[in-house]
Amino acid sequence: MDFASYHLWSQFEPALGWEDTHCQMQRGWRWTQTARSEDAQIVSFTETIWQKVGKLAQQGVYEFHRDPLLLKHPRGCERVADRLYLYYEVAVVRDRVMQMLQQYQADPWLRDREIILLNRGDESIPPPIEVCIKEAKFYLYAAFDCIIRAVYRKSVAQSRQQIEIIDFKTGIADSDLRQADVYLLAGKYLYPDCDVTASFYNLETMTSSELITATPARLDEIAHKLATIAKLHQQQLQAYQRDPTCFDRLFPPHPGTHCRSCNFNYHCTYSAAQ
Known part of the structure; x- marks a missing residue:
């Protein structure tokens, strides 16, 4: 079909x-x-930096709500970053995603x-x-x-x-x-x-x-x-x-x-x- x-x-x-x-x-x-x-x-899709940023940011939100205790943990962002292997990414990806993780932890939009x-x-x-x-x-x-x-x-x-x-x-x-x-x-x-x-x-x-x-x-x-x-x-x-x-x-x-x-x-x- x-x-x-x-x-x-x-x-x-x-x-x-x-x-x-x-x-x-x-x-x-x-x-x-x-x-x-x-x-x-030939058809393998090469992921751009900005697409990588978006995908990792979404994965970070998922990890926060899969384990809600991380939203209140003082090192919650670092633990989510570990799960995403964020520290292995290039600096521009790592820094932008970490900033979004910190923002989301401070004000989790999906909470409640x-x-x-x-x-x-x-x-x-x-x-x-x-x-x-x-x-x-x-x-x-x-x-x-x-x-x-x-x-x-x-x-x-x-x-x-x-x-x-x-x-x-x-x-x-x-x-x-x-x-x-x-x-x-x-x-x-x-x-x-x-x-x-x-x-x-x-x-x-x-x-x-x-x-x-x-x-x-x-x-x-x-x-x-x-x-x-x-x-x-x-x-x-x-x-x-x-x-x-x-x-x-x-x-x-x-x-x-x-x-x-x-x-x-x-x-x-x-x-x-x-």
Whole structure:
């Protein structure tokens, strides 16, 4: 069955303001070569420093709440850093993550909240959600950082549970609202009897976005968009399997200065970084 995710959506279409640096060929390399074991090195993902910082910061939050006594321990940050092997990282990663651990210990944002799910950030791919819209079906993959529960009262006589899906961020880059859209669609299927909202929490600036919601009509739009992407993605992969020589027509390149930081520039004949 066709599949979709926020990650795939972001590979198809760039975030607002990033159009000049978006390249379809990178998506083509990643997906067409993955199945070829002899080319595994080509598609191996090189983690950037900033991605490493974000992953370790999330793991630190997980460790604090897995062992809540660390939140009050005078050497709690050091013990979490030991569990993350933080002292083996380069200085820029170590210092930024340690600063976030110290900030979080001083003001733990998730304290006293009912946590339904808190992921460490390095888990395997979650089970897919089967999304059905009219005659189209696809599998939706959505990996959540954190889910908390609250109670939202509509009236004295009626109350509904509210589920808030949270994505942790670091740095100063703007969040992509499409990620929240995917979370809200997934939440509709996972928690059909609840009001589902989404938000972003920045572990570095200690700020939270406003709650993001979607009407049923908006959720239908999101589902149709993902269904279209899932179908086109599979069609392109199948076309490549039938005729590998059409690769650059299926996945057109967009060379430029951004090629210098692309994970695949060494293997790309169109790369402006060569």
